[in-house]
Amino acid sequence: MKEKVIEILTEVRPDIELDGSVQLIDDGELESFDVVALVGELNDEFDINISVKHLIPENFNSVDAIVKLIESLQE
Amino acid sequence: MKKAVCSLEQYFMLMDACMENIPDLIYNHMLLPKEVSGFIEEGKFYYEQYDGDGIIFLTDERDFYKLYCFVSESGNIEPAKLDKPQIIECIYSSRRSDEQIEKMKQKVWDMGFRLYVKNIRVRTSLDEVSECDACMGKMKNDLTWSYAVKEDLPDIYTLWSLLDRYNSILPKEEEALGMIQKGELICVKKHGTICAAARMKEENRKMASTWLLVVGQEFRHQGIATELYKLLLSIAKVKGYSRVMHWCDEKNNAIQNTTEKLGFQFDGLKSNSYILK
Numbered sequence A: 001m002k003e004k005v006i007e008i009l010t011e012v013r014p015d016i017e018l019d020g021s022v023q024l025i026d027d028g029e030l031e032s033f034d035v036v037a038l039v040g041e042l043n044d045e046f047d048i049n050i051s052v053k054h055l056i057p058e059n060f061n062s063v064d065a066i067v068k069l070i071e072s073l074q075e
Numbered sequence B: 001m002k003k004a005v006c007s008l009e010q011y012f013m014l015m016d017a018c019m020e021n022i023p024d025l026i027y028n029h030m031l032l033p034k035e036v037s038g039f040i041e042e043g044k045f046y047y048e049q050y051d052g053d054g055i056i057f058l059t060d061e062r063d064f065y066k067l068y069c070f071v072s073e074s075g076n077i078e079p080a081k082l083d084k085p086q087i088i089e090c091i092y093s094s095r096r097s098d099e100q101i102e103k104m105k106q107k108v109w110d111m112g113f114r115l116y117v118k119n120i121r122v123r124t125s126l127d128e129v130s131e132c133d134a135c136m137g138k139m140k141n142d143l144t145w146s147y148a149v150k151e152d153l154p155d156i157y158t159l160w161s162l163l164d165r166y167n168s169i170l171p172k173e174e175e176a177l178g179m180i181q182k183g184e185l186i187c188v189k190k191h192g193t194i195c196a197a198a199r200m201k202e203e204n205r206k207m208a209s210t211w212l213l214v215v216g217q218e219f220r221h222q223g224i225a226t227e228l229y230k231l232l233l234s235i236a237k238v239k240g241y242s243r244v245m246h247w248c249d250e251k252n253n254a255i256q257n258t259t260e261k262l263g264f265q266f267d268g269l270k271s272n273s274y275i276l277k
Helices: A002-012 A032-046 A063-074 B008-021 B033-041 B099-110 B132-136 B150-160 B173-181 B224-238 B253-261
Strands: B025-027 B045-050 B054-060 B065-072 B086-093 B114-125 B143-147 B185-190 B193-202 B207-215 B243-249 B265-276
Touching: A002 A032, A002 A063, A002 B265, A032 A063, A032 B086, A032 B099, A032 B265, B008 B033, B008 B045, B008 B054, B008 B065, B025 B099, B033 B045, B065 B099, B086 B099, B099 B265, B114 B253, B143 B224, B150 B173, B150 B185, B150 B193, B150 B207, B173 B185, B185 B224, B193 B224, B207 B224, B224 B243, B224 B253, B243 B253
Parallel strands: B065 B086, B207 B243
Antiparallel strands: B025 B065, B045 B054, B054 B065, B086 B265, B114 B243, B114 B265, B143 B185, B185 B193, B193 B207
């Protein structure tokens, strides 16, 4: 799953740094437009429904956070 | 009746209430906390509440209100009558189907909004871009460039008045002065007259974006837009960015041809703007 999330993130933003030290939202790597696009792609790929209440920076700050969000929605 | 949002805490409270009470919530866009804080600081952030059917946040963008809707798919929303046109921008990735945004587009239509413009996001890598031209201040066709200063603003505003005022957010004068201070505004002169201008700002440490790019009417078809884009890419390279992005009207073939030749490519993100006048 992590690899797929990285693949999608890199599709949405090829310039993004994913070395783990960067907070994707807090450090300004992702903007709101990207998060909207990302949510559409993640919903489609993982057959989940990321709703408005999940659209908080903590859920998108890192690949691990995104994976955790997906896992929680698949349970 | 629109009311002002005065703090980030108030925004969160409004959103929480909305999410608790509406099971079939759909949205056209989202806002990050830092964006909300910026809108509140600028004193341009408002909301309209619809009992049981959601909430619409508005930013006052001079010529129009931009709406951020968090509404019930099944609810009946009648937009407030305001003193300026209202615009709803639906953002989506063209690579995949997105049921949520399709529902939102239908809702926007039901609310009486009509499609105004479709924009696409394009970007390019700066790997092949030369720094030399920008370093030396060289441009073709008797053109010179400089970072804008306060005295340039009247001429720049005259140029900006050529832009589609519902598809570009024109800055207030104090905002434009802030851009000048940050070295974000660039103007191109021909024989001493400002003939083109653009804003380039940082998106993140690696990427810059261009906005409000315009060439004066009497200076068009002379390759000035191409020269300005080349210049912006060189400046971005000098400043250490590795990519540049911008949004453009899907139907504006002229600008798309110009940017494609410079390596810009559609990155999959689209935006449909709907207007209610």
